[in-house]
Amino acid sequence: MSANRPSVTIKDVANLLGLAHTTVSRALNDHPKISQDTKDRVRATADRLGYITNLGARSMRVGSSKLVGLIVPDVQNEFYGAAARAMAQHCAQHGYQMMLGVSEDDAQREEMHVRSLREARAAGVLIVPCASPTATSIAFLRHVPTVQFLRSHAKLGQRSVLADDLNGVASGTEHLLGLGHRRIGFIGGSTDISTGRGRLAGYESALRRRGLTVDPSLVQVGPPQPAFGAQAIEALLEQAGGVTALIVASSRQLLGVLQAARRLQVDIPGSLSLVAYGDADWFEVSQPSITAISLPVSAMCERATQALFDRVESATPTRKSDSVFPTQLVVRASTARPQAAAASRVRKAHAAVTRQAAR
Numbered sequence: 631m632s633a634n635r636p637s638v639t640i641k642d643v644a645n646l647l648g649l650a651h652t653t654v655s656r657a658l659n660d661h662p663k664i665s666q667d668t669k670d671r672v673r674a675t676a677d678r679l680g681y682i683t684n685l686g687a688r689s690m691r692v693g694s695s696k697l698v699g700l701i702v703p704d705v706q707n708e709f710y711g712a713a714a715r716a717m718a719q720h721c722a723q724h725g726y727q728m729m730l731g732v733s734e735d736d737a738q739r740e741e742m743h744v745r746s747l748r749e750a751r752a753a754g755v756l757i758v759p760c761a762s763p764t765a766t767s768i769a770f771l772r773h774v775p776t777v778q779f780l781r782s783h784a785k786l787g788q789r790s791v792l793a794d795d796l797n798g799v800a801s802g803t804e805h806l807l808g809l810g811h812r813r814i815g816f817i818g819g820s821t822d823i824s825t826g827r828g829r830l831a832g833y834e835s836a837l838r839r840r841g842l843t844v845d846p847s848l849v850q851v852g853p854p855q856p857a858f859g860a861q862a863i864e865a866l867l868e869q870a871g872g873v874t875a876l877i878v879a880s881s882r883q884l885l886g887v888l889q890a891a892r893r894l895q896v897d898i899p900g901s902l903s904l905v906a907y908g909d910a911d912w913f914e915v916s917q918p919s920i921t922a923i924s925l926p927v928s929a930m931c932e933r934a935t936q937a938l939f940d941r942v943e944s945a946t947p948t949r950k951s952d953s954v955f956p957t958q959l960v961v962r963a964s965t966a967r968p969q970a971a972a973a974s975r976v977r978k979a980h981a982a983v984t985r986q987a988a989r
Contacts, residue, residue, distance in 0.1 A: 638681040638773075647675055677766045680748075680773035698938065699747035701731040701740060701757045704854070707882050708910040709927065710758070713779070716931035717756060724939055726753065735760045735853075741767045748774065754938045759783040761822035775941035779934050781824045782952070789941065790952045791934040795825050798923045798957030799832030802877055802905040805921070805959060807840055809967045811875035811903060815848045815866040817859060817887060818879030818907075826851060829879040829907060848873060859886025867894065874968040875903040881910060899966040909960055918963035926955050 640658070644651040649672070657664045657672035698721050702710040714730055721728040729752070731743030740760050744767045747755055754775035759782070763771075768785050778790040806814050816833045819826035830851065834844045847869050850862035859878065863886075866873050878884045884906050896902050898918060906913065909924035933953050 638676075638679045640681070643672065643676050643679060643681055646679070647671060678769055680770055695751045695753040696726050697729055697747075697750055697752045698726045698935075699729050699731060699743070699750075699752045699755045699757075701733055701743050701747075701755065703733050703735040703758055703760065704882065705730075705732055707854070709780075709881060709908050709925065712927050713931050716928055717935050720932055720935035724935070726939075733758075733760055737762050737764050737767070740764070744770050754942045756934055756938055757786070759786055761820065775938060775944075777934050777938045777941070779930070783824070787950050789937045789950070791930055791937060792824075792952055792954050793925045793930065794954050794956050795828030796832040796835065798925075798959075799829045799877060799879055799907065800836040801832075801957070801959045802907075802921070802923050803833050803836035804839075805961065806875040806877070806903060806905060806965065807836065807842075809875075809903065809965060811968050812842065813848070813871055813873045814875045814877065815850070815863075815873040816877045816879065817850045817862040817866070817883055818877075819854045819883075820851055826879075833877055833879075854880040854882045856882055856886030856889065859883030860890040861886075863887045863890045864894070867896070873902065875905075875965070877905050877907075879907040881906070881908040884908075899964050900969060903965040903968070905965060913960075914962070916964075921962045921965045922960045924958045924960050926958075930955050 640651050640654050644654040647654070649668075653664065653668070654672050654676075657669045658676060660669065700714060700717055702714065705711055705714065714728075718728045729747065729750070731740075731746070733740035733743060737760050740757075741764045744755070748770050752774065754777070755771060756777050756779050757771070758779050763783060763786060771786055771788075776786065776788045778786055778788065778792075780792060782790040782792060803814060814833075814837070816830065818829050818833075821827045821830060830849065833849075837844050848866060850858075850865055852858040852862065859880070859882070862883065863876070866876070876887070878887050887904075891898060891902070898904050903921075905921045905923065907923045909922035913920040913922050933955075937953070
């Protein structure tokens, strides 16, 4: 999309609907004398065209805005917190101010932030999209230079800056296989999201390359929240045969996994080896230190912001393209060779805690 594309005006909306521009203005401002049917038709058409409320005629894309939006699902996630800090610094260096919105992976909340950024005449948007962006979000973002970050959604198009999720998780799984583990569990995000699909595919591909069958009972996917991580590890430990190793492909789920492991008195790595996706600062000082699939956060943020500024300043549309950054496996103390009867000890520990809770 050209950075100099003329803005959609009330007159454009009125002409398309065959209405007076005063009627359209009143409909958009919820005037009581305008029928609900007319209001709905006007708002739907305005959204489809990308009209922005209170926008001065042809003023949005003239390069005057120095505001950039960043929409992320969760600021408690260390990765997104680090990314927000890095992107804010890059924006400041380019003379832009960054506005942060948190979607909590909710499509309606995401749309609210997109609307706010459009109405604020943001020069561009950096977004970690939710699983199913609304039609309004998709339509609005077509009219604003946009770069997708970490996740990608086909309907949003434009530029994407991603990590190599598939090969990253494959390397962690291969590390565990190389240590001799065969009962390897996987906990990750929903496959409705691109990162969830890519990370699960990496786990599965590593097993298949070793001639192993993927056991669906060893796979737990769900929301990237600590509560799900805790539930998932308990479910895996209760499986017949148990697990001797675990890939946790979400940093928020990891918190729940570690809390449950401590409560269940699981010895890491004696009874259970652990590989985590992402590499927060505390991984290195944890007891034991955590083997991690590390992402180049700084380089990804710099590429994403530069890609956005290139789109903002470009006089011609750019084709959709992806930048995919390799990950790095950082081996630490949370992984080791499987010990005899490790899975049995884990199940016994879980059973003991369950019995104690039932008393």
